[in-house]
Amino acid sequence: MSFKLTILGCDSAIPTVDKQQTAQLLNINERFFLIDCGENTQVQLRKYQLSFQRISHVLISHLHGDHYYGLIGLITSMHLLGRNKGLHIYAHEALKEIINVQLSASNTNLNYPLFFHVLPKDEEKILFKDDNVVISNILLDHTIDCSGFLFKEISSKRKIIKEKINEHNIPHNKIDEINNGADYINDNNQVINNNELTSIISNLHSYAYCSDTRFSSRIVPIISDVDVLYHEATFSKDLVKRAVETGHSTTKEAANIAKKANVKKLLIGHYSKRYKDLNILLDESKQYFNNSSLTKEGDVFDFNSL
Amino acid sequence: MSFKLTILGCDSAIPTVDKQQTAQLLNINERFFLIDCGENTQVQLRKYQLSFQRISHVLISHLHGDHYYGLIGLITSMHLLGRNKGLHIYAHEALKEIINVQLSASNTNLNYPLFFHVLPKDEEKILFKDDNVVISNILLDHTIDCSGFLFKEISSKRKIIKEKINEHNIPHNKIDEINNGADYINDNNQVINNNELTSIISNLHSYAYCSDTRFSSRIVPIISDVDVLYHEATFSKDLVKRAVETGHSTTKEAANIAKKANVKKLLIGHYSKRYKDLNILLDESKQYFNNSSLTKEGDVFDFNSL
Numbered sequence: 001m002s003f004k005l006t007i008l009g010c011d012s013a014i015p016t017v018d019k020q021q022t023a024q025l026l027n028i029n030e031r032f033f034l035i036d037c038g039e040n041t042q043v044q045l046r047k048y049q050l051s052f053q054r055i056s057h058v059l060i061s062h063l064h065g066d067h068y069y070g071l072i073g074l075i076t077s078m079h080l081l082g083r084n085k086g087l088h089i090y091a092h093e094a095l096k097e098i099i100n101v102q103l104s105a106s107n108t109n110l111n112y113p114l115f116f117h118v119l120p121k122d123e124e125k126i127l128f129k130d131d132n133v134v135i136s137n138i139l140l141d142h143t144i145d146c147s148g149f150l151f152k153e154i155s156s157k158r159k160i161i162k163e164k165i166n167e168h169n170i171p172h173n174k175i176d177e178i179n180n181g182a183d184y185i186n187d188n189n190q191v192i193n194n195n196e197l198t199s200i201i202s203n204l205h206s207y208a209y210c211s212d213t214r215f216s217s218r219i220v221p222i223i224s225d226v227d228v229l230y231h232e233a234t235f236s237k238d239l240v241k242r243a244v245e246t247g248h249s250t251t252k253e254a255a256n257i258a259k260k261a262n263v264k265k266l267l268i269g270h271y272s273k274r275y276k277d278l279n280i281l282l283d284e285s286k287q288y289f290n291n292s293s294l295t296k297e298g299d300v301f302d303f304n305s306l
Numbered sequence: 307m308s309f310k311l312t313i314l315g316c317d318s319a320i321p322t323v324d325k326q327q328t329a330q331l332l333n334i335n336e337r338f339f340l341i342d343c344g345e346n347t348q349v350q351l352r353k354y355q356l357s358f359q360r361i362s363h364v365l366i367s368h369l370h371g372d373h374y375y376g377l378i379g380l381i382t383s384m385h386l387l388g389r390n391k392g393l394h395i396y397a398h399e400a401l402k403e404i405i406n407v408q409l410s411a412s413n414t415n416l417n418y419p420l421f422f423h424v425l426p427k428d429e430e431k432i433l434f435k436d437d438n439v440v441i442s443n444i445l446l447d448h449t450i451d452c453s454g455f456l457f458k459e460i461s462s463k464r465k466i467i468k469e470k471i472n473e474h475n476i477p478h479n480k481i482d483e484i485n486n487g488a489d490y491i492n493d494n495n496q497v498i499n500n501n502e503l504t505s506i507i508s509n510l511h512s513y514a515y516c517s518d519t520r521f522s523s524r525i526v527p528i529i530s531d532v533d534v535l536y537h538e539a540t541f542s543k544d545l546v547k548r549a550v551e552t553g554h555s556t557t558k559e560a561a562n563i564a565k566k567a568n569v570k571k572l573l574i575g576h577y578s579k580r581y582k583d584l585n586i587l588l589d590e591s592k593q594y595f596n597n598s599s600l601t602k603e604g605d606v607f608d609f610n611s612l
Contacts, residue, residue: 014383015346017353039379040321040346047323063411065382069375073345076371077320094411101407105369105400107450144413 001029003205003303008044010269010295021066034058041070060091062146086113140213143247148210158198205303215253229263232270255288269295307335309511309609314350316575316601327372347376366397368452392419446519449553454516464504511609521559535569538576561594575601
């Protein structure tokens with residue numbers, strides 16, 4: 001099952017010619033989730049040849065402009081290009097009004113349905129679930145209501161346990177049937193239940209997105225053991241006071257969350273403009289959590305080959 | 307006096323990697339007017355090294371997203387970069403609410419004043435006037451309320467009439483004083499009034515911006531004799547029916563307006579994405595009005611050297 005993250009933008013606050021604001025596209029089994037949508041995200045999607053008509057869900061962490069100013073343009077372009085498939089938006093309540101006043105000012109009746117889901121402000125719960133993934137919100141600690149997102153791959157699919165093939169002398173041509181749920185009838189007409197022969201596929205991926213936020217140890221159990229954690233690291237570790245004041249984290253704080261939560265890999269981003277050389281941030285992060293990586297516009301992280 | 311137009315974007319509807327939506331910057335005597343503000347305009351300003359903190363007035367023709375979705379980001383970035391100088395916005399009424407709901411959602415109190423001026427919907431009048439320029443709206447014919455803008459340079463400055471120098475035998479060292487408004491006292495102690503010696507500087511520039519609009523001959527007397535007319539030409543002349551339906555103009559229509567209004571130069575833009583080679587549009591326009599030019603992102607038109 002594909003589980004692939006593309007970074008469309010990873011900079012904070014003010015966009016410049018070569019710095020795009022936060023947006024990520026997560027492909028889980030060819031279902032596309034857009035996480036945050038800074039100004040110009042629709043062009044970033046085009047730049048990396050990612051069809052925005054295939055996006056079915058948009059998750060907006062919070063209503064600072066660098067995380068959502070590109071959404072109204074994306075919604076409008078989807079409409080102009082003839083979309084008729086519904087779009088699900090998960091965001092804090094005020095975004096609904098922000099979208100509606102803009103559609104109303106241009107007399108636009110979208111030719112596809114928008115399904116707006118209000119993010120909870122004081123509890124973590126499941127936002128979405130299908131056969132492949134369950135998505136929950138994560139309460140973060142920023143200057144306004146802010147939500148991270150936890151994506152956990154799930155599977156109802158079962159696969160034959162290798163040892164059972166020899167044990168029951170199962171012929172090769174029966175394996176597909178058994179993988180698809182059939183019981184096995186052996187030469188003695190004895191029925192061996194599918195549950196005894198198969199187990200649920202267990203190599204399932206998980207991703208936690210945490211931006212923007214202060215250091216918050218309460219999220220550790222929520223994100224524990226995920227494959228990949230994206231945690232903002234706006235500042236270097238010497239600016240911890242500034243980070244607290246502005247509702248952000250330092251490299252050291254992001255790395256400490258990764259370590260405490262025992263994640264496999266940490267991605268950092270949302271860099272302050274003051275850092276011309278981002279390796280300063282990476283080196284700091286690696287001091288506390290070795291498997292740290294910078295995110296850069298255009299990066300693709302394929303969870304099947306991490 | 308500087309009178310210079312920079313094209314920041316000139317494409318219609320949907321932005322792509324190399325096609326920016328409508329935005330223009332007009333520099334009149336180092337006062338900067340932003341006309342329309344499609345998504346990503348703040349980055350376009352940076353790309354062409356135009357300081358957006360120097361913009362004092364923003365004029366938004368209408369509330370289709372390709373003409374204003376970049377404004378909220380620009381307003382926010384001005385704030386984050388410490389602006390304290392007021393910003394004047396001229397637009398249709400709904401934009402005020404659109405800006406306010408977004409500032410409110412992020413708990414932003416701008417550290418500079420926004421002065422919002424509602425564009426008239428059924429009359430043409432003066433929007434702004436200072437010592438250098440008078441700006442009026444132009445009622446256009448689009449699918450929603452839409453306004454063009456007419457910029458006319460004015461001058462209260464007077465300059466000595468050459469013939470008067472000999473006639474009154476005026477010494478060279480008196481000319482500056484007279485240009486600055488002084489009367490002249492001749493050798494017979496006779497006072498010659500400044501108004502008799504000087505005339506108002508008359509080489510004054512003018513610019514009319516008309517987008518988006520159907521062909522509308524009623525604007526001809528309003529924009530007559532301007533130096534430069536920017537008139538949208540979304541379609542080639544064979545698509546006149548489509549132009550009427552969608553509230554736009556063809557090349558031939560734009561050129562006919564330019565001809566009837568006796569303008570010096572016509573700029574066309576707001577091209578439909580269907581034209582890969584814009585010279586098709588230019589050639590058509592030239593058939594009916596020879597001094598036609600395409601606009602392209604990054605073009606600068608200096609009215610002092612047209």
